[in-house]
Amino acid sequence: MIPLLGTYIYMFNLNQFIMEDLINIYSDTELTVSHLKNILADNGIESMIKNDFESGVSAGFVAGTPSSVDLFVFSKDAHRARPIVDKFLSELKK
Numbered sequence: 465m466i467p468l469l470g471t472y473i474y475m476f477n478l479n480q481f482i483m484e485d486l487i488n489i490y491s492d493t494e495l496t497v498s499h500l501k502n503i504l505a506d507n508g509i510e511s512m513i514k515n516d517f518e519s520g521v522s523a524g525f526v527a528g529t530p531s532s533v534d535l536f537v538f539s540k541d542a543h544r545a546r547p548i549v550d551k552f553l554s555e556l557k558k
Contacts, residue, residue: 486536497533
């Protein structure tokens, strides 16, 4: 059981390291964020959606708000993703 605990702690630290390398580039509804994620993927940029509300409901408690979903990109891709997000937002306002 102790080696398992050590593995868990190691994986937790790895997840923390990965999250520190991610930048929240946009937050909105799930539909809008999913569409933007697809646009970024079409441009070769990996991204990750974080939905605290859905995660909380699945776990049996509520965290976050139902209408706020976050989109993260790796910090190394942020300079390429920002113009794409800005263009997406300008087209969204039309």
